[in-house]
Amino acid sequence: MKKIFIRSTLVYILFSTIVPTFFLTVLAGFNLPEKTDFDEEIKVTESEEFHEITGKIRKGETLFDIFKHYELNLNDLFSLKEASASIYKLRYLRVNQPYRIRLDENKQINSFTYWIDEDTILNITCGEEGFCAEKIPVPYEKKIEHIGGVIQDNLISALGHGKESLVLAQNLSDIFAWDIDFTTDIRKGDTFRLVAEGFYLNGTLKKYGNILSAEVINNGKAYRAYRFTDEEGTDYYDASGKSLKKTFLRAPLNFRRISSTFSNGRYHPILKITRPHHGVDYAAPEGTPVSAAGDGSVVFAGRRGQYGNLVILKHPGGYQTYYGHLSKIHERLRQGTEVSQGSLIGLVGSTGLATGPHLHFEMRINDRPINPLSISVPRGSDITVKSTVKFERLKAEQDVELASIPPGNFLAIEGKRHGNPGSSEG
16 A cells, blocks of 8 residues: 555654664574573673674774774675675664674674664674675564553554554555545544454564554544455455545645635635635644655646645546645656655645745646545545455454454453464564
């Protein structure tokens, strides 16, 4: 599913309060330490056979800096870089990512381990023929999580704190983005249930995977989604087998309120005259991300009169969308640039004729202005006839899973092993 605007806006709101967490663990057969404490900046351990240095990459730090600090053999550093060059370049070390260096009794490199990301480890070992590098997938155990809750304030707080809860909230928002705006439509007492993949390491949940099915009851109306894969690909569908995707998003940004609606005769606050207002004004803080309402191509990106900084997109079916008063237009946008629904095109501002920061959003069909709030937008494709039986079977199974979740309990989680007993899936 294409990345959509909810993801960028939620991160925009919360990025300053969420601190990413990373981890280390045992990987049998890959010479990784049995226990590593990365709460400390640097840890040096001794054993009869090996001397180990473990830590996290600091801001501005390079592998050369680490070797120099511990007076390690620079020839080994060059050998490590050469060995890993074809699979991962060691100059791309990222801040806060863990590493481990194992030395033999002569202070020569026995192995170097670096966590590239939460899914992949770079492991370089020294053998008879020199250093050999490989990427190792983190051996997660996949389970099925059953999660339910009641929304008191917002979806994120209902799911709990932390990076993984934020990601789960983003994914759930993405699924229902065409029907529910989780920043403006949510009401106190709304409920949610979802069945999702959970990935565990040493018995601890590290991250969530795909949401397999979900239900949100918003203002008394129930919305359901089922993740289904057939020969056409993977998508989320409602109970009738229709894709949840629509041609256009409900709104191209996370807004506080609609400050001005579509009208054929609105009194302009600056010009002091009555004239048509063929768009919708979304009041939002300066710098709020603005996303493409639908797939299309750029017709215009630049400064234009009272619009200020303006982006115009052309969409299939004769539709055009206008995004005015932007403080900044995304640098990649040029005439003819293809954009996908939900991709970032600019930031909210007050350029042109505007009394304050807001997005002026217009929609036209065959160059005729239409009200974005009143049009009926068709959904995407339906389940194919030959996949109907398979989908109905999956839906019935997921309905049972969803019905088993008590929505009144905060994070009512019941873990189930996914796949064969004793297996681990990554």
